[in-house]
Amino acid sequence: MDDEQMPATISDVPTPSFLVDLDKVKKNAQKMTDTCERLGVQLRPHMKTHKTVELGTLMTNGTNRTIEVSTLDEAEFYAKNGFDDILYAHPLIAARTERCKNLAYKLESFHVMIENSHGLDVLLKSPLTDGKKWSVFLEVDDGSGRTGVPWDSDDVISLATMASQTPYIDFKGLYLYNGNTYKANCKEEIEDANKKGTDLLKNLYKRLTDNKIECRTLAIGNTPSCSRPHESMNVLTEFHPGNYIFYDVQQSTIGSCSRDEIACRLTTRVIGHKPSHNIFLIDCGFLALSYDGMADNPDDFSSFQDNPDLKIIGFSQEIGKVTTKSGEKLNYDRYPIGSQLFISPWHSCATACQHTVFYVHSGNKIVDMWRPTKGW
Amino acid sequence: MDDEQMPATISDVPTPSFLVDLDKVKKNAQKMTDTCERLGVQLRPHMKTHKTVELGTLMTNGTNRTIEVSTLDEAEFYAKNGFDDILYAHPLIAARTERCKNLAYKLESFHVMIENSHGLDVLLKSPLTDGKKWSVFLEVDDGSGRTGVPWDSDDVISLATMASQTPYIDFKGLYLYNGNTYKANCKEEIEDANKKGTDLLKNLYKRLTDNKIECRTLAIGNTPSCSRPHESMNVLTEFHPGNYIFYDVQQSTIGSCSRDEIACRLTTRVIGHKPSHNIFLIDCGFLALSYDGMADNPDDFSSFQDNPDLKIIGFSQEIGKVTTKSGEKLNYDRYPIGSQLFISPWHSCATACQHTVFYVHSGNKIVDMWRPTKGW
Numbered sequence: 001m002d003d004e005q006m007p008a009t010i011s012d013v014p015t016p017s018f019l020v021d022l023d024k025v026k027k028n029a030q031k032m033t034d035t036c037e038r039l040g041v042q043l044r045p046h047m048k049t050h051k052t053v054e055l056g057t058l059m060t061n062g063t064n065r066t067i068e069v070s071t072l073d074e075a076e077f078y079a080k081n082g083f084d085d086i087l088y089a090h091p092l093i094a095a096r097t098e099r100c101k102n103l104a105y106k107l108e109s110f111h112v113m114i115e116n117s118h119g120l121d122v123l124l125k126s127p128l129t130d131g132k133k134w135s136v137f138l139e140v141d142d143g144s145g146r147t148g149v150p151w152d153s154d155d156v157i158s159l160a161t162m163a164s165q166t167p168y169i170d171f172k173g174l175y176l177y178n179g180n181t182y183k184a185n186c187k188e189e190i191e192d193a194n195k196k197g198t199d200l201l202k203n204l205y206k207r208l209t210d211n212k213i214e215c216r217t218l219a220i221g222n223t224p225s226c227s228r229p230h231e232s233m234n235v236l237t238e239f240h241p242g243n244y245i246f247y248d249v250q251q252s253t254i255g256s257c258s259r260d261e262i263a264c265r266l267t268t269r270v271i272g273h274k275p276s277h278n279i280f281l282i283d284c285g286f287l288a289l290s291y292d293g294m295a296d297n298p299d300d301f302s303s304f305q306d307n308p309d310l311k312i313i314g315f316s317q318e319i320g321k322v323t324t325k326s327g328e329k330l331n332y333d334r335y336p337i338g339s340q341l342f343i344s345p346w347h348s349c350a351t352a353c354q355h356t357v358f359y360v361h362s363g364n365k366i367v368d369m370w371r372p373t374k375g376w
Numbered sequence: 377m378d379d380e381q382m383p384a385t386i387s388d389v390p391t392p393s394f395l396v397d398l399d400k401v402k403k404n405a406q407k408m409t410d411t412c413e414r415l416g417v418q419l420r421p422h423m424k425t426h427k428t429v430e431l432g433t434l435m436t437n438g439t440n441r442t443i444e445v446s447t448l449d450e451a452e453f454y455a456k457n458g459f460d461d462i463l464y465a466h467p468l469i470a471a472r473t474e475r476c477k478n479l480a481y482k483l484e485s486f487h488v489m490i491e492n493s494h495g496l497d498v499l500l501k502s503p504l505t506d507g508k509k510w511s512v513f514l515e516v517d518d519g520s521g522r523t524g525v526p527w528d529s530d531d532v533i534s535l536a537t538m539a540s541q542t543p544y545i546d547f548k549g550l551y552l553y554n555g556n557t558y559k560a561n562c563k564e565e566i567e568d569a570n571k572k573g574t575d576l577l578k579n580l581y582k583r584l585t586d587n588k589i590e591c592r593t594l595a596i597g598n599t600p601s602c603s604r605p606h607e608s609m610n611v612l613t614e615f616h617p618g619n620y621i622f623y624d625v626q627q628s629t630i631g632s633c634s635r636d637e638i639a640c641r642l643t644t645r646v647i648g649h650k651p652s653h654n655i656f657l658i659d660c661g662f663l664a665l666s667y668d669g670m671a672d673n674p675d676d677f678s679s680f681q682d683n684p685d686l687k688i689i690g691f692s693q694e695i696g697k698v699t700t701k702s703g704e705k706l707n708y709d710r711y712p713i714g715s716q717l718f719i720s721p722w723h724s725c726a727t728a729c730q731h732t733v734f735y736v737h738s739g740n741k742i743v744d745m746w747r748p749t750k751g752w
Contacts, residue, residue: 070694091647093714118713145653271467277521295671318446337494338469356751375732
């Protein structure tokens, strides 16, 4: 919608819309800042969840420094908006060399991530000039088969050795995503996964120093890890969480946050009643909410505020079909056509990325409209 | 990516990207135009699949008239770009009255769709002035529980009666989505579903005329219906297909198109090898392809060009995990890191909507970049 005036209240926003609770995102940001200060680690928040200037500023405590991004579009967007010390946290490939070079020259501090010899070769073949060096994180994989060089392989040492011995590369150190935290069912299981991830990084640090490789950074990623840290993580140097600014139902399910800390919602309206099928229709299709979580968590991927027995059972592009989890007959009087409902997303990153504007509210009052960057 | 220069060839586009084959979309547009001319029905193409000015012009054969949209954002976007005779094909609710009024006054011809008494009440409470009337389609449901008033209910007659007897409403007629075509397994089954849908509309037409209700429009929707029409459909007056401009693997699976008619692709690059898990990684996550089709069609939802044994088995926001359908070991020499791959999407509407730019090519040469509208 072009030239949109700011709606007065939550009841006035067009539907479907993505709502951000300003007071809650402020709290979530402050809590993560406090956690990092207590443990003595640098917070490098990930921007991929929201992709807005405003939350970048909030998550960096007003400094606009030391952030992580998942795409070059994000890196260029934040660079253009005055941010610096940006880590492009995606395995480097040759096709992206020129855009990375431009960022390295433009910014005081731009970092890339590699996880294989292709990424290292890209840097070896494209040295920076004017006294600039490529600043490099090496991503390690704990065995889960995500990105990263296998932590227990010889490749970790050979890649780190080559990177640290190349004069025009500044080898920063290691990053571990620590994805096992997502298998947790409670806070304590996240902490256990964190202890294991931290031990893995300590072990690798020893291997690097035994091989005379200087490693200044030990970074750990993801929101559960950084939201429920194990005390041993004070030996690490950087935390890279992103989703914590909004949290979501998935995070609350694994014990990463409380339901009350979820700071975003999707708002939608009832557009039709289908008693023959015991469903009603809403103006929230797959485009507004995303399919994320539907297949694996059919009962939880669409949590309706104040209506815990509702769930979405089908989608078209702009329409969702809602029924009861219990199988009980819907009481249609509770959901008149035109009435407004609120959904807590299963995965806020996936839902937020579907929207070109976030309606920011304090209480019921809309106080701002934020526009994320899009694309690659 | 801001201020992007047009890449020279398909090999030069950033990845992940959405590619549109200009020669194929021209053929698809012409074929649908020919089909409608042959049957003597008006084509009202749906814009929701692509949301671009350029394909709107192509699908309307240069007239920029007689289109259908799924959101008010699309309606406003096309109105601003000189299109007219626009049908907003989504159940009308009160919260959207003002934007619909603005469109009705701005355009020569703007139509809304209703499927229940709430929608009719909206119009009754908000008459247009200056000689304008609300132009109204009534959507009917064939029993599948999608949008639409149940076709065999008394509500069809009562809604049509009230609409046609209100002086400031211009009752156009009926629209049927005809979703049973999506249950087909071949061209012939689509034609059968079309015969049934057409019979339903003919039956309803008789009921309306028996009740002295003038019904000037009998419209049928969706791409399979209009791509594989039954000859009896020449009694209808409008076809509302959208997806046919791109088609996709889902359409080819049900017999709506041939694989060769699919006119869009997602291009991605290999970013890592994980032989321990028999996967490789690509820079196409759920954000670039969408999850659509993954749960129900795990082997077909990501069709790799020239690599029929490959499939995506997992996603994060910006990364996909690829393995073999057969379970055979991957030959990593075929997929070097940095190499480019092409995926035919399961559902092109879902994939296209994830992109802010379409790279348009003729042969391997990039000839244009189109920017769709976004939002609601």
